[in-house]
Amino acid sequence: MTEAPLPHFRTGLTRDARCPVPLVCGAMYPCSNPELVAAASEAGAIGIVQPISLTYVHGHPFREGLQLIRSLTSAPIGMNALIEASSAAYRRRMERWIDVALEEGIRFFVTSLGKPDWVVRKVHAVGGKVYHDVTERKWAEKGVEAGVDGLIAVNQRAGGHPGRLSAGELLDEVGDFGLPVVCAGGVGSEDDFAAALGMGYAGVQMGTRFIATTECHASEAYKRAIVEADEVDIVWTERITGVPVAVIRTPYVDAMGTRAGPLARRLLRWKRTKHWMRTWYALSSLRRLKRSSLREATVGEYWQAGKSVSGITTIEPAGEVVRRLARGAAGLVNKRPGET
Numbered sequence: 001m002t003e004a005p006l007p008h009f010r011t012g013l014t015r016d017a018r019c020p021v022p023l024v025c026g027a028m029y030p031c032s033n034p035e036l037v038a039a040a041s042e043a044g045a046i047g048i049v050q051p052i053s054l055t056y057v058h059g060h061p062f063r064e065g066l067q068l069i070r071s072l073t074s075a076p077i078g079m080n081a082l083i084e085a086s087s088a089a090y091r092r093r094m095e096r097w098i099d100v101a102l103e104e105g106i107r108f109f110v111t112s113l114g115k116p117d118w119v120v121r122k123v124h125a126v127g128g129k130v131y132h133d134v135t136e137r138k139w140a141e142k143g144v145e146a147g148v149d150g151l152i153a154v155n156q157r158a159g160g161h162p163g164r165l166s167a168g169e170l171l172d173e174v175g176d177f178g179l180p181v182v183c184a185g186g187v188g189s190e191d192d193f194a195a196a197l198g199m200g201y202a203g204v205q206m207g208t209r210f211i212a213t214t215e216c217h218a219s220e221a222y223k224r225a226i227v228e229a230d231e232v233d234i235v236w237t238e239r240i241t242g243v244p245v246a247v248i249r250t251p252y253v254d255a256m257g258t259r260a261g262p263l264a265r266r267l268l269r270w271k272r273t274k275h276w277m278r279t280w281y282a283l284s285s286l287r288r289l290k291r292s293s294l295r296e297a298t299v300g301e302y303w304q305a306g307k308s309v310s311g312i313t314t315i316e317p318a319g320e321v322v323r324r325l326a327r328g329a330a331g332l333v334n335k336r337p338g339e340t
Contacts, residue, residue: 234247
């Protein structure tokens, strides 16, 4: 029997990312391996490259890693740019990664942290688009001032570093700028996807759902933990990066506690020591999350995940995730209010 054709949607995200399904396979450290990024894009979503994952975790020189993805799919892919000014050396490296990505034909970028104005200038110069991660209105305003083309609204149900607002509250806060807004957090099933589009979002960004796929190089123990967890099993811990990170509750997490120590909290509040502490946390968390996510041990782990685990019941190919969600939402009106 011939498989039914994939539904095509018309939203600001599908226009800007040049993908038929308004779905972003979000950039994840350390889980964004080339095969996962390619599989999501090939199926009709847009997969986002996470440069540190591509190079530090999966061992590909950046340009060669992009070319590997290109050998697996001709569909558009995107790139994530973490632009917080941690050091001049990191800024130079990120600038070079963006230049290489543009040379390799990437035209869709997702910026996180910091002020994205310099990224916007580079990307707009070649006709590309930039969407910016936000958790509240003040960050959206900074992105709009910088000239971004869309917003990715990270809500309280997200994995990684979640926001404080619900999906509905956040859309109310940032939905009046006249830009496409993408829902990030809490979407793991067809019903979740359809509900987000029905609220007026231009698309959805998913991370946790794509970890529990056959293409993702995360450990089988990590994938099983996602499938077996419910949303009550997701807790926020400060012990990875110094700010809340959503993880699956395990005996190890319980034993370690979820709050940074009193000295760490004090140093994170002081202007003179905040940068040093965040740099130290960033370096230590890179090693810890790489070890926890990719090895098969089931103790001593921090497994990042969002509350979308409640809708995830199987480990399956990324392409099947994309097709199933698209068909589940196919009956929705394509044109969203306020989009151009």
